Amino acid sequence: MESSSPATVSAGHAPGPGPADLLRRLRARGAGDPVTHVERVPARPGVPAPWPSWASAELRAAFTRRGVVAPWQHQARAATLAYEGDHVVVATGTASGKSLAYQLPALATLLADPRATVLYLAPTKALAADQLRAVAALELEGVRPACYDGDTPRAEREWIRRHSRFVLTNPDMLHHGILPGHAQWSGFLRRLAYVVIDECHTYRGVFGSHVAHVLRRLRRQCARFGATPVFVLASATSGDPATAAGRLTGLPVTAVTEDASPRGGVTFALWEPPLLPPDSGTAPSDSSSVPGQAAGDRSSAPAPGQAAGDHDDLRQVRRSALRETADLLADTVAEGVRTLAFVRSRKGAEVVAANARRSLDDAVPGLGDRVAAYRGGYLREERRELERALLHGDLLGLSSTNALELGVDLVGLDAVLICGYPGTRASLWQQAGRAGRSGQEALAVLVARDDPLDTYLVHHPEAIFGAPVEATVLDPANRYVLAPQLACAAAEAPLTPADLVLFGDGAKEAVDELVAAGALRQRPTGWYWRHRERPEVDLRGEGGAPVCVVESATGRLLGTVDGGSSHFLLHPGAVYLHQGVSYVVDELDLADGCALVHVEEPDWSTHARDVTDLSVVSVRSYVDAGPVGMFLGEVDVTSQVVSYQRRRIATGEVIDTRPLDLPARELRTVAVWFTLSPQSLALAGVQSADVPGALHAAEHAAIGLLPLMATCDRWDIGGLSTAVHADTEAPTVFVYDGHPGGAGFAERAYGTASAWLRATRDAIAECGCETGCPSCVQSPKCGNGNNPLSKPDAIRVLDVVLANLPE
Numbered sequence: 001m002e003s004s005s006p007a008t009v010s011a012g013h014a015p016g017p018g019p020a021d022l023l024r025r026l027r028a029r030g031a032g033d034p035v036t037h038v039e040r041v042p043a044r045p046g047v048p049a050p051w052p053s054w055a056s057a058e059l060r061a062a063f064t065r066r067g068v069v070a071p072w073q074h075q076a077r078a079a080t081l082a083y084e085g086d087h088v089v090v091a092t093g094t095a096s097g098k099s100l101a102y103q104l105p106a107l108a109t110l111l112a113d114p115r116a117t118v119l120y121l122a123p124t125k126a127l128a129a130d131q132l133r134a135v136a137a138l139e140l141e142g143v144r145p146a147c148y149d150g151d152t153p154r155a156e157r158e159w160i161r162r163h164s165r166f167v168l169t170n171p172d173m174l175h176h177g178i179l180p181g182h183a184q185w186s187g188f189l190r191r192l193a194y195v196v197i198d199e200c201h202t203y204r205g206v207f208g209s210h211v212a213h214v215l216r217r218l219r220r221q222c223a224r225f226g227a228t229p230v231f232v233l234a235s236a237t238s239g240d241p242a243t244a245a246g247r248l249t250g251l252p253v254t255a256v257t258e259d260a261s262p263r264g265g266v267t268f269a270l271w272e273p274p275l276l277p278p279d280s281g282t283a284p285s286d287s288s289s290v291p292g293q294a295a296g297d298r299s300s301a302p303a304p305g306q307a308a309g310d311h312d313d314l315r316q317v318r319r320s321a322l323r324e325t326a327d328l329l330a331d332t333v334a335e336g337v338r339t340l341a342f343v344r345s346r347k348g349a350e351v352v353a354a355n356a357r358r359s360l361d362d363a364v365p366g367l368g369d370r371v372a373a374y375r376g377g378y379l380r381e382e383r384r385e386l387e388r389a390l391l392h393g394d395l396l397g398l399s400s401t402n403a404l405e406l407g408v409d410l411v412g413l414d415a416v417l418i419c420g421y422p423g424t425r426a427s428l429w430q431q432a433g434r435a436g437r438s439g440q441e442a443l444a445v446l447v448a449r450d451d452p453l454d455t456y457l458v459h460h461p462e463a464i465f466g467a468p469v470e471a472t473v474l475d476p477a478n479r480y481v482l483a484p485q486l487a488c489a490a491a492e493a494p495l496t497p498a499d500l501v502l503f504g505d506g507a508k509e510a511v512d513e514l515v516a517a518g519a520l521r522q523r524p525t526g527w528y529w530r531h532r533e534r535p536e537v538d539l540r541g542e543g544g545a546p547v548c549v550v551e552s553a554t555g556r557l558l559g560t561v562d563g564g565s566s567h568f569l570l571h572p573g574a575v576y577l578h579q580g581v582s583y584v585v586d587e588l589d590l591a592d593g594c595a596l597v598h599v600e601e602p603d604w605s606t607h608a609r610d611v612t613d614l615s616v617v618s619v620r621s622y623v624d625a626g627p628v629g630m631f632l633g634e635v636d637v638t639s640q641v642v643s644y645q646r647r648r649i650a651t652g653e654v655i656d657t658r659p660l661d662l663p664a665r666e667l668r669t670v671a672v673w674f675t676l677s678p679q680s681l682a683l684a685g686v687q688s689a690d691v692p693g694a695l696h697a698a699e700h701a702a703i704g705l706l707p708l709m710a711t712c713d714r715w716d717i718g719g720l721s722t723a724v725h726a727d728t729e730a731p732t733v734f735v736y737d738g739h740p741g742g743a744g745f746a747e748r749a750y751g752t753a754s755a756w757l758r759a760t761r762d763a764i765a766e767c768g769c770e771t772g773c774p775s776c777v778q779s780p781k782c783g784n785g786n787n788p789l790s791k792p793d794a795i796r797v798l799d800v801v802l803a804n805l806p807e
Contacts (some may be wrong), residue, residue, distance in 0.1 A: 017335060017337070018441055019265075019266075019267040019414075019415070019441050019442060019443035020267060022332065022335060022337060022414075022415065022443055023035070023038070023267060023269055023443055023445075025331075025335070026328060026331055026332075026445075029331065030274065031274070032274055034271050034272055034273060034274055034324075035269050035270065035271055035272075036270045036271070036272050036458045036459060036461075037269070037270040037458065037461040038267065038268070038269050038270075039267075039268040039269075039270075039461065039464075039465050040265065040266075040267060040268075041263075041265060041266040041267075041268060042265055043262075043263060043264050043265040043441075044262060044263050045262050046072055046260060046261050046262035047072060047073045047260040048069075048070045048071065048072055048073070048260075049070065049071050049072065049073045049075070049076035049077075049260075050070065050076070051070060051071065051076075052071075052076060052079060052080050052083065052104070054080075054083055054108060055104060055108050056108060056111055056112070058111060058140070059104070059107055059108055059111060059140070062138040062139065062140055063100070063104075063138070065138075066137060066138065068100065071097075071100055071104070072096070072097060072260040072261045073258070073260035074090060074092055074096070074101070074256050074257075074258055074259055074260045074261070075090075075097055075098075075100045075101045075104070075260075075261075077256050078090040078101035078102075078232070078256040079100070079101050079102070079104040079105045080105075081254055081256070082101075082102065082105040082106075082194070082230055082232045083104075083105040083108065083109070085230055086230070086254050087230060087231045087232070087233075087245075087249065087251045087252065087253045087254065088101075088231075088232055088233070088253060088254045088255075088256060089200065089232075089233035089234070089235055089241050089242060089244075089245035089253050089254070089255050089256070090102075090232075090233070090234050090235070090255075090256045090257075091201075091234075091235040091236070091237055091238055091241035091255055091256070091257050092237060092256070092257065092258075092259035092261070093236070093237055093259050093261070093263065093429070093433060094236065094429065094430055094432075094433020094434065095261070095263070095433055095436070096259050096261040096263075097261050098198075098234040098235075099131065099134060099198075099234070101232070101234065101256070102120075102194070102196045102198075102232040102234060103134075103135065105194065105230075105232065106118045106166070106193070106194045106196060106232070107135075107138070107140060107143065107166075109193045109194065110140075110142070110143050110165055110166065110193075111140065111142070111143075113193070114142060115191050116165065116191055116192075116193040117165045117166070117167070117188050117189075117191045117192050117193065118165065118166045118167070118192070118193060118194045118195075118196065119167055119169070119174075119188075119192060119194070119195050119196070119218075119229075120166065120167065120168040120169070120196040120198065121169060121170060121171055121174065121195070121196065121197050121198065122168065122169075122170055122198045122199065123170065123171070123198075123199055123202045123203070124170070125147075125149055125150075125151065125170065125380070125383070126383060126387065127198060127199065128147050128149065128168040128169065128170060129147060129168075129384065129387075130387075131168055131198070132145055132146070132147050132168050135166060135168075142165065143165055143166050144163055144164045144165050144166065145164065145165075145166040145167075145168065146159075146160045146164040146166070146167060146168070147167075147168045147169070148160050148164075148167050148168070148169045148173060148177075148178075149169055149170055149172075149173050150172075150173065151380040161184055161185055161187075161188065162187070164188075167188065171203075171210075171211045171214050171539060172539055172540070174214055174218065175210075175214045175217075175488070175537070175539055179214070179217050179218065179221060179488070179492055180488075180491070180492060180534060182221045182492060182493075186225055189221055189222050189225050189227060190225040190226060190227055191227065192222055192227045192229045193227075193229055193230065194229055194230050194231075194232055195215075195218065195229045195230070195231050195232070196232050196233075196234070197215075197231065197232070197233045197234070197248070197249075198233075198234045199234060199235065199236070200233040200234065200235045200244075200245060200248060200472075201235040201236050201238045201241075201244070201426055201472050203248055203472070203474060204472045204473050204474050204743075205473065205474065205716065205737075205739060205743035205744065205745075206478070206480075206481060206739040206740065206741065206742075206743045207539060207540050208248065208472065208473075208474030209474045209475050209476050209478050209481040209743075210481050210485065210537070210539040210540075211248065211539065212247065212248050212249070212250070212474060212476040213476060213481065213482065213485035213486075213488075213489075213503065214485070214539070215231075215248065215249050215250070216250050216476075216485075216489075216502050216503055216504075217485070217488065217489050217492065219249075219250070219502065220489065220493075220499060220502060221492065221493070224493065231245075231249050231251060231253070233245045233248070233249070233253065235472075236426050236429065236430045236469075237257075237259075237426065237429065237469050238426050238469050238470065238471060238472050239468055239469055239470055239471035239472075240471045241255045241257065241472075242254065242255035243471070244471060244472040244474070247474060247476065248472075248474065250476075250502065250504065263436075264436040264440050264441050264442055265436075265441050265442075266432065266435070266436060266441075266442050266443070266444055267441070267442070267443050267444070268432060268444045268445075268446075268465075269443070269444070269445045269446070270446050270448070270457070270458040270461060270464075271324070271328075271445050271446060271447045271448065271458070272318070272448045272455070272458045272459075273318045273319040273320070273321055273323075273324040273447065273448065273450075274318065274319055275318055275319075276318065276319055318450040318773075318775070320450075321419050321420055321447045321448060321449040321450070321454075322343070322348055322351050322352055322355075322419060323355065324419075324447050325341050325343065325352050325399075325417050325419040325447050326351070326352045326353075326354075326355035326356045326359070326399075327355075327356075327359065328341075328417050328445065328447065329341045329352060329353075329356040329371065329397050329399065329417060330355075330356040330359040330360050330363075330371075330397075332397065332414075332415050332417075333356065333360060333367070333370060333371055333396045333397040334360060334363065334364075334367070336396070337396070337414045337415050337443075338390075338393070338396050338397075338413050338414045338415070339396065339397045339398075339413070339414065339415040339416070339417060340390075340397075340398050340400060340413055340415075340416050340417070340434050340435070341356075341397065341398070341399045341400065341416075341417040341418075341419060342400060342401070342402060342416065342417070342418045342419060342422065342431045343399055343400070343401060343419045343420075344401070344402075344419065344420050344422065345401065346375040346401055346561075346569075347569070347577055348419065349373045349374065349375045349399045349400055349401050350373045350375070350399075350577035350578070350579070351577070352373070352399040352419065353371055353372055353373035353397075353398075353399035354373075354577070356368070356371045356397060356399065357369075357371050370394070370395055370396040370397060371395065371396065371397040371398070371399070372386055372389070372395055372397075372398055372399070372579070373398075373399045373400070373579060374386050374387075374398050374399070374400040374401070375400065375401040378559055378579075379557070379559060382579070386398065402422065402427065402431070413434055413435045413436070413442070414435060414436075414440070414442060414443065415435055415442065415443040415444070415445070416431060416432055416434050416435040416442070416443070416444045416445070417445050417447060418431050418432065418444065418445065418446045418447065419447050419449070420447070420448070420449040420451070420454060421446065421448070421449070421451075421453055421454050421457055421707075423707050423716070424469075424470050424707065425464065425467060425468075425469050425470060426469045426470055426472075428446070428464065429469065431444075432444035446458070446464075450773065450775055450778075451704055451775065452700070452701050452704035452705055452760075452763045452764070452767075452775060452776050452777070453704045453705055453707055453708070453763075454775075455763070455767065455775035455776070456705065456708075456759070456763045456766075459766070463708065473710070473743070473744040473745075473748070474744070475742075475743075475744050476503075476504055477504060477505045477506045478741045478742065479506055479509075479510055479513075479741065480668070480740050480741025480742075481741060482503065482504075482506055482507065482510045483510040483513060483514060484535055484537045485503070485537065486503060486507060486510050486511055486514065487514060487519055487520070487529065487535040487537075488534070488535050488537055489503070490514075490520055490527055490528065490529040491529040491531075491534050491535060494523075494525060494526035494527060494528045494529075495511065495520075495526050495527040496525075496526045497526075499526075511527055514527075515527065518530065519531070519535075540562075545563055545593050546560035546561065546562055546563060546593065547560065547561050547562075547563060547566040547570055547588070547590075547593045547594065547595055548560055548593060548594050548595070549561060549570065549576060549578070549583075549595050549597060550594055550595065550596055550597070551583070551596075551597060551598070551599070552586055552596045552597065552598050553598060553599075558578050558583070558597070559578060561595075563593070566588065566590070566595070567608065567610075567641040567662050567665075568608040568610075568641060569608075570585050570588050570595040571585065571588055571606075571608055571641060571644060571660050571662060572585055572586065572587060572588055572660070573585060573606060573644060573646075573658060574606045574608070574644065575600075575602060575604070575605050575606045576595075576597055581599065582599070582600060582601050582602070583597035583598060583599055583600065584597060584598060584600040584602065585597050586598055588662075590663070603648060603649055604646040604647055604648055604649060604655055605646070605647055605649055606644050606645070606646055606647075607644060607645045607647060608641050608643075608644045608660075609641070609642060609643045609644060609645065609657070610639050610640060610641045610642060611639070611640055611642055612637060612638065612639045612718070612720055613637070613638045613639075614635050614636070614637050614638075614671075614720045614725075614734055614736070615635065615636045615726070615727060616633060616634075616635055616727040616728070617633065617634040617635055617636055617668065618633050618634045619631055619632070619633040620632045620633045620634070620670075621633075621750065623753075623805065623806065625804040625805050625806065626804050627676060627677040627679065627680035627800065627804060628674060628675070628676055628677075628680070628800065628801050628804040628805055629674060629675040629728075629730075630672070630673075630674050630750065630753055630805060631672065631673050631674070631675070631750075632670070632671075632672050632746060632747065632750040633670070633671065633673075634668060634669070634670055634671075634742075635668070635669060635670070635671040635734065635736055636666065636667070636668050637666070637667040637668075637669060637718065637720075637736060638664055638665070638666050638667075639664065639665055639667070640662065640663070640664040640665065641660055641662045642659065642660060642662075643657050643658060643659050643660055644657070644658055644660060645657050645658075646658070667738070667739075667740060668740060668741065669736050669737045669738070669739060669740060669741065669742050669746075670736065670737050670741070670742030670743075670746045670747065671734050671735060671736035671737070671746050672734075672735050672736075672746040672747075672749045672750045672753070673728070673732055673733060673734040673735070674732070674733055674753075674801055674805075675725075675728050675730040675731065675732045676730065676731050676797065676800055676801065677730065677731075678691075678730070678731065680800050680804075681694075681731060681796075681797065681800065684796040684797070684799060684800050685793075685796055686793045686796050686797065688723075690790050690793045691723045691731055691793075692721070692722070692723045692788050693787075693788035693789050693790035693793060693794075694790045694793030694794050694796065694797045695721035695722070695723065695731055695732070695733050695794075695797060696721045696784075696788060696789055696790075697764070697772060697777035697789045697790055697791055697793070697794035698721070698733055698760070698764075698777075698794040698797045698798055699719045699720070699721040699733045699734075699735070700719070700777050700778065700779040700782065700786075700789070701760045701763060701764050701776060701777050701794065702719070702733065702735055702756070702757065702760045703717055703718075703719045703735055703779070704760075704763070704779070705756065705759050705760045705763055706735065706745065706748075706749055706756060708756070708759055709748055709749060709752045709755065709756045709759075710744070710745040710748035710749060716737070716738055716739070716743065716745060717735060717736065717737060717738055717745055717746075718735075718736050718738050719733070719734055719735045719736065720733075720734045720736075721733045721734070735749060753805060754802065754805055754806070754807050757798055757801055757802060757805070758802060760798060761795060761798040761799065761802060763776060764776045764777060764791060764794055764795055764798070765795055767791075769791070770791075771789075771791055772789045772790070772791035772794075776791060777789050777791050777794055
């Protein structure tokens with residue numbers, strides 16, 4: 001079990017009010033009650049188990065010194081399965097002690113066999129660093145744990161390869177560094193006893209499919225050196241974890257899912273920000289504060305005579321979830337409650353932290369210093385200092401992206417604020433589980449964004465609290481993943497027919513394509529990589545190498561932004577936030593991967609706009625439903641950031657729109673789309689002039705509701721609608737995966753089309769607005785400024801589809 005003693009309160013941190021009292025105070029601070037539902041998750045006792053007989057006295061004593069009196073039942077069962085040679089995944093809740101389930105067999109083996117080694121993989125550097133602290137704190141002689149990642153100084157890397165027996169890294173470093181240098185790692189790989197894959201539920205979509213093949217490449221190299229390591233996986237609660245883990249590793253995996261750890265009670269509130277008065281002059285700022293990503297909701301063209309970006313700012317909108325979360329964070333910190341706020345974007349995390357600091361300093365000068373932002377792109381030293389400050393109570397509030405969603409041990413948190421539904425129930429419970437990690441009572445609050453899905457969920461709590469957690473979706477047979485991974489494997493060692501069995505369905509066809517393209521040469525002994533340079537493969541599908549953000553005046557490196565987001569976040573003239581300091585971008589050099597910025601505090605923010613074109617490549621499957629057609633197939637999507645708006649921070653007023661000259665980006669992916677005959681729309685009462693707005697509104701809402709059916713969020717997917725598409729010659733709505741080759745989301749949408757579009761129709765119809773709002777048909781990432789849109793006609797469009805589409 002984890003430490004059996006109650007959480008200690010750090011110096012300077014007095015206990016705040018309990019969850020129920022805290023929620024009562026938060027609800028009372030404004031007019032009206034923003035809480036739509038409160039769910040009480042009861043506390044539960046733990047069920048301990050004896051130490052396994054194979055665990056040495058030295059190892060048991062080390063854990064006892066760290067406060068672990070005995071394991072919980074699920075820990076002991078998973079550890080014993082692994083020690084006996086079974087591949088195992090332990091899929092239990094947050095703070096259930098999954099780390100002990102793999103530490104116990106791995107460390108027992110290292111102590112019993114002085115030559116054995118262990119490889120630990122985490123999706124984030126923060127998690128690997130946290131695990132390093134935990135293993136090092138056990139002070140076991142001869143284990144020599146060490147992190148090996150992009151932050152590891154080169155002087156230390158040789159020592160780690162030669163001497164460390166417990167190496168902690170990430171899939172990116174395994175892919176880019178360890179496997180290509182397998183000859184230097186031969187001693188370590190030859191003795192590899194365990195491969196630990198932590199937080200394996202994060203390996204989904206295209207990223208997960210890439211990681212699946214990286215693990216097959218690892219197994220291949222181990223086999224060449226005579227090693228067959230046991231795989232131990234840890235996952236948040238997910239649907240069918242054994243199947244997902246088996247697909248990830250390519251091995252039969254046993255699942256341990258009964259959680260026997262104790263859990264403190266959680267008070268979980270669903271919070272809907274209040275409506276703003278129609279004449280408040282404040283534009284919605286969830287969309288204006290958070291930049292769009294590469295895959296956005298877009299229509300093919302604005303309405304005739306309408307410029308893209310024009311929109312009706314007089315519509316009644318809700319208060320921004322970012323502002324609401326910032327106020328809640330300030331209130332909880334003022335109450336002495338240690339709080340973590342999860343925000344969906346890097347910029348949003350900075351905005352929430354800055355607003356909370358400002359509110360606290362207005363109330364008590366200096367109190368704002370106890371709030372900070374945390375996100376990817378910070379330098380290593382900044383991240384470690386923020387983690388230390390939160391753990392020790394120097395910080396009371398932290399506004400973070402999902403970088404802290406995973407298993408970093410943040411003991412002592414009292415409350416979690418979740419700014420916007422994170423896309424899956426698995427992520428929602430993972431984030432909520434950050435509070436109360438020492439067994440104490442905790443408060444979790446989901447603050448709804450003005451978005452169709454968030455609005456639907458806060459008014460349909462059964463969709464959160466009564467629904468099972470999603471299964472992890474990945475597809476190792478995706479040929480856009482399989483072919484480049486086979487090229488990487490061939491560059492490491494020639495491929496053989498036996499290797500193709502390891503890489504699974506489609507491997508032979510992918511190899512033949514690589515031979516035809518001149519990348520591989522076939523010889524009697526196998527297939528050989530033909531080029532001197534290694535294949536360039538981006539595991540995370542983020543659109544290229546990170547772009548460095550450099551201060552022009554000093555040459556100081558501020559941080560990095562992934563290549564896929566650089567066009568939106570670092571275009572010339574963009575406002576870039578870093579730890580509460582505002583910078584303006586002077587120059588973006590894509591060739592050198594560098595953006596030059598200067599310090600400036602303008603009274604406006606920037607918001608990139610893009611245009612998209614889509615063409616159908618092939619149709620995989622379709623349903624002919626009379627006037628309605630439902631299709632699944634491959635498409636080519638071309639998008640380009642063409643301009644940006646400057647908007648007043650105080651009011652959201654658009655100051656101007658400025659052109660940009662950035663290169664277009666092309667994406668071949670998988671889409672689901674439906675067509676309707678013009679006659680069916682006319683019979684339903686949709687006038688020809690209103691068809692673009694009807695389809696556009698239906699597209700936005702369908703994208704917003706797809707996460708109910710697929711393991712994604714709306715930022716993983718894009719869309720396009722048009723009154724007449726060149727390839728379909730009919731009114732058409734497209735929804736596509738925002739990842740090369742697809743990520744399985746469009747397939748899921750196609751397979752559940754009736755249920756998906758029924759939920760979409762209901763969400764629009766049940767919304768109380770008259771003409772459409774962010775809660776139903778407006779999108780925070782629309783490339784055309786949410787114009788044209790027609791809410792009533794969108795309902796008519798979906799009624800036609802549902803009336804004709806078979807269940």
